[in-house]
Amino acid sequence: MKKGFTxxxxxxxxxxxxxxCFDFVDFQIPxxxxxxxxxxxxxxxxxxxxxxxxxxxxxxxPDEAWIKKYL
Numbered sequence: 001m002k003k004g005f006t007x008x009x010x011x012x013x014x015x016x017x018x019x020x021c022f023d024f025v026d027f028q029i030p031x032x033x034x035x036x037x038x039x040x041x042x043x044x045x046x047x048x049x050x051x052x053x054x055x056x057x058x059x060x061x062p063d064e065a066w067i068k069k070y071l
Contacts, residue, residue, distance in 0.1 A: 034052070
């Protein structure tokens with residue numbers, strides 16, 4: 001399991017497990033490295049953005065100014 005998020009139990013309405021963030025990076029990820037950025041589910045205890053790069057995934061706080069342009 002990758003650091004920063006965990007899989008929750010599969011919800012009946014969705015085919016894939018949802019992810020929630022619990023640990024957040026404190027650095028900006030270069031835009032050219034970002035493959036995708038998706039908000040976590042509203043059922044997660046803390047709001048977050050899962051940022052996927054070619055090598056791994058990170059959790060970012062959604063109020064970070066630099067991530068807002070990817071959402």
